[in-house]
Amino acid sequence: MNLYSPKRVAELLGNFGIHPKKSFGQNFLVDQNIIKKIIATAELKNHDKVVEIGPGLGTMTVQMAEVSKKVIAIELDNRLIPILEKNLERYDNTDIIIGDALKVDFNNIIKNEDEKQLKVVANLPYYITTPLVMKLARERQPIDRMVLMVQKEVAERFTAIPGSKNYGAISVILDFYFKAQLAFDVPNNVFYPKPKVSSSVVNLKKRDEPKIPVQDEQVFINFINKSFSSRRKTFVNNIVSIYEGSKSELIEFLAQTNVAKDARAEELSTEKFGEIFETIYNNLKVR
Incomplete structure (x- = not known):
């Protein structure tokens, strides 16, 4: 199934009677080159286990399943599950979890996973980005790295330095837990439907210990x-x-x-x- 053509993705969604939901921030990534760059940024290897948040149609899930040991995909939209299952039917190293990533018990999902091999990769909608990143950071989940597609302005806040206009609380908190880098910018024509805002990919590599020791x-x-x-x-x-x-x-x-x-x-x-x-x-x- 060709998931790299906006026209084909539109047809596929139409066949299932699905219209992308603005409330879910659904802009499906349909560019294979961008997906390859995301996977390269995550440095996925055949021993890695990956948690993907918001797999959508499984466009990136399929590519990660090809190079990783296991992919755990968390999808909120029940309407997409039949398409996702169809696209992943050839892969026995994928699990689909239906639920809200903000409410899912990550401890239960990853309790048997190796701390140094677990990574999070996601194309995140705006409304979930900061609360989800804060959830994963503050709960001290056994996650080695997070590679996230987010709105460009959010990426700039995540990676801002002291004295810059985008520097704020989230910049400090992420720096406390992660080494944060802006990996690359993403044009809006690689999505269906096209978002009105620009996007960027950020690479958050977990520190072995918080950057500085604090008592509480x-x-x-x-x-x-x-x-x-x-x-x-x-x-x-x-x-x-x-x-x-x-x-x-x-x-x-x-x-x-x-x-x-x-x-x-x-x-x-x-x-x-x-x-x-x-x-x-x-x-x-x-x-």
């Missing part, structure tokens, strides 16, 4: 989110409500880490956030 990861993540809660405010004014004590005391503690009272969160590196957090955590109680 959950509190640290909350601290990062609070730090960027309002870009119009200074860093101090964003975080003062989190901790007991006065603003003047907080400014004194920040001075110990050479952070000026008028500094803004977007100026601070992950390492500096860690240093600040540990200094404050050791001296002020979290509310």
Whole structure:
């Protein structure tokens, strides 16, 4: 079945009475060269086990099944399952799980998988991207790498550096858990239907340990989110409500880490956030 032609994909969906759902962010990847670049970015080998989120028609699933030991495909849209099953019927190294990736128990799915061999590859719709990445990062799932197709503006936030306009809480949190790289940009004519926005592929390689040691990861993540809660405010004014004590005391503690009272969160590196957090955590109680 030719899944690399927008015309054929449109016909196939029509035969099943399926119209792509905007609510699911369904833009099916129909370019074989882009799929090969994604697989190359993931560095898939014949011993790898892959979790694919949103396989759609199985266009990329088939290619990954050819080069991987196992592919676990998680699909939310029940309408696509007959097509997906048909396209994967020749492969005994694929499993299809029907469900919402935001609600699926990944521990149950991957409990028997080798930590250093499990990778996540996906063409993600906008609405699921950040919450899913945060879920997988914060739950500390045994995932070695994630290669994700996302909206270009999201990719720029994921990989932004301190001082840039796209640098924010998600940039710091991902840097805490992963080595994040922008792999390549993707034109919108490789999808059916064509999205109105540009896309990019990001490569998130999991760190063996978080980039910096912190005493409480959950509190640290909350601290990062609070730090960027309002870009119009200074860093101090964003975080003062989190901790007991006065603003003047907080400014004194920040001075110990050479952070000026008028500094803004977007100026601070992950390492500096860690240093600040540990200094404050050791001296002020979290509310």
